[in-house]
Amino acid sequence: MNNSLKSQRIAAGLKVRHHKERIFRAAGFGSLLLGAVLLGVLLVTIASKGMSAFQQxxxxxxxxxxxxxxxxxxxxxxxxxxxxxxxxxxxxxxxxxxxxxxxxxxxxxxxxxxxxxxxxxxxxxxxxxxxxxxxxxxxxxxxxxxxxxxxxxxxxxxxxxxxxxxxxxxxxxxxxTEFFTNGDSREPERAGIAAAMVGSFFSLVVCLLLAFPTGVMAAIYLEEFAPKNLLTSFIEVNINNLAAVPSIVFGLLGLAIFLNIFGLPRSAPLVGGMVLTLMTFPTIIIAGRASLKAVPPSIREAALALGASKVQTVFHHVLPLAMPGVLTGTIIGMARAIGETAPLLMIGMVAFIVDIPKTILDPATALPVQIYLWSDSPERAFEERTAATILVLLGFLIVMNMIAVVLRRKFENRF
Known part of the structure; x- marks a missing residue:
């Protein structure tokens, strides 16, 4: 009798647990479905308003x-x-x-x-x-x-x-075609995104050249060479905190240092790229350290046992295995940087730019800033150009994420 009662209690308990599990699965699927629907509505709304801008x-x-x-x-x-x-x-x-x-x-x-x-x-x-x-x-x-x-x-x-x-x-x-070849204009039918695209490209190139090598080297030092003491712990905590700092703070920092102290040209992609570097730097370090930490200790031990130095072990064995994660973190940080507006506004990249910049020192704007400028314009035709520019920006982000996936698979297949 006691065994039968225990079996009934166990069966009832299992029934309740399975019911709760089904509710949890349904809630998770519903949340995923709701997010997909809202994202789809957003994309359809933007596309319906912006596709007409590709015709004139x-x-x-x-x-x-x-x-x-x-x-x-x-x-x-x-x-x-x-x-x-x-x-x-x-x-x-x-x-x-x-x-x-x-x-x-x-x-x-x-x-x-x-x-x-x-x-x-x-x-x-x-x-x-x-x-x-x-x-x-x-x-x-x-x-x-x-x-x-x-x-x-x-x-x-x-x-x-x-x-x-x-x-x-x-x-x-x-x-x-003028939408992709012209700069900004007061007349919406003549306005284009060429200056903003070139400005975004120059800023991202500067950001990549500065943030990637320094970020990766900082991650390697903190994870592989730095002694574990109070100072390094303090640095690690502050790097993690910097990743959560609002982007406008980096814009204020760039305004105070790069423009006011060093006297660099205002509204230039060079300054924009340096500000985006400050913002992307913590993300690359965090992703790099996580990727290095994920490499099995046996790789390091085997290399050291065969006579490799610490530097050879890291650069010849550990870093290649961690490179997929490092590249993924870098491109994710760059994708975040390409969509930032607030720090670029603080350094003057909100200017009305008609001429397409030729160098990183010429006045320029960026795609997110161009979206901000056109969205505030009273002309109706700028509404469709705003949505079209958003589509172009989303296209850039999709391409960058595809590059991250391709690079990750390439390095994973190699090693």
């Missing part, structure tokens, strides 16, 4: 190119081409509305076209020029013709002009 509305005009490309007023040439297409437009107001359907930067486009096609000087030719942001929003269905004029920001006369272009197949959406 263009208008075809018949222009008379000047015989000399240096002296003429190209803005007047664009206006004359529009007047030639609509000779009935006479009032000042209607002319202003007509001119507004093309971008204010169309004159610069026409000048670039004339410089690239010197053989067409003095001839009449057809040129595709960028439409204004309001026209672009209309053709991308971001606004509707049925919306009131104050919403669509296009008058009925301008809609009539666009209908004429549409009938002549002189207006269409094309792939927006």
């Amino acid at each position: 509305t263009k208008i075809q005009l018949v222009v008379n190119l000047p015989a000399s490309i240096s002296t003429p007023n190209y803005q007047s040439i664009v206006k004359q081409a529009l007047r030639n297409m609509f000779p009935d437009v006479e009032t000042r107001r209607n002319k202003k509305e007509l001119y507004a359907i093309v971008s204010s930067g169309a004159a610069y486009e026409l000048k670039e076209y004339a410089e690239q096609n010197v053989n067409l000087a003095g001839q009449t030719t057809e040129v595709w020029l960028t439409a204004s942001d309001d026209v672009d929003m209309l053709f991308k269905k971001s606004v509707s013709r049925e919306d009131p004029p104050e919403v669509r920001r296009l008058s009925d006369a301008q809609l009539a002009f666009l209908d004429v272009f549409n009938e002549k197949d002189a207006i269409e959406t094309q792939f927006n």
Whole structure:
């Protein structure tokens, strides 16, 4: 009887435990599913808003190119081409509305076209020029013709002009190459991310060249050579604490030291990379030490038993085995650095940059800062460019993580 009662109690206890285990599994799966759904909603929302920025509305005009490309007023040439297409437009107001359907930067486009096609000087030719942001929003269905004029920001006369272009197949959406080749601009239809991409690239190169070797060497020293005493324990605790310091603190440090004391150029990728190095340095050290610690002690003992020195043991046997984890930690730290905004704002990389930087000392901005600037702009067309820049930034992060996976597998297969 006692055995039967004990068996019943055990069975009841097992039933309760299995029920709790099923609840825990369901909760874990539900949490994972909820996170995946929220991430999917976020990505779909950003993609739905940003994909249209990779297309740009263009208008075809018949222009008379000047015989000399240096002296003429190209803005007047664009206006004359529009007047030639609509000779009935006479009032000042209607002319202003007509001119507004093309971008204010169309004159610069026409000048670039004339410089690239010197053989067409003095001839009449057809040129595709960028439409204004309001026209672009209309053709991308971001606004509707049925919306009131104050919403669509296009008058009925301008809609009539666009209908004429549409009938002549002189207006269409094309792939927006200027989004990847232009710098920032006050006109959203002319704004691009080339300066921000180059600035981010230069900053990451500086960060990698400074943070990787120093971080790995610091990890090797602390894990393999440093004596275990109060001083090294104090250093280890502070390195761990630095990994949790808000990024804006590193920006303040860079502002105080690199700009105010050393007098380095403001808003330069060199300073941005050095600030990102300070922020990435603790992450690389922590990941490097963990990877070195994971190498079995037998590797060290075998190398030392065969007559290798301590340095030879570390660099010829321990470090190669730890390199996959070291590289993974480095790229994760770099991926965090590429998305940082606050430290770059503190050192002046929030400037309006039109020209693409040529060196690490030229004024530049970065992709996260460009997103910050455009998200605060009142122009509607900047909203889609903000989302598109986020997609480009996410693409950079995905590529960097893929590189980390490839390098990890390569070194794991080798050793």
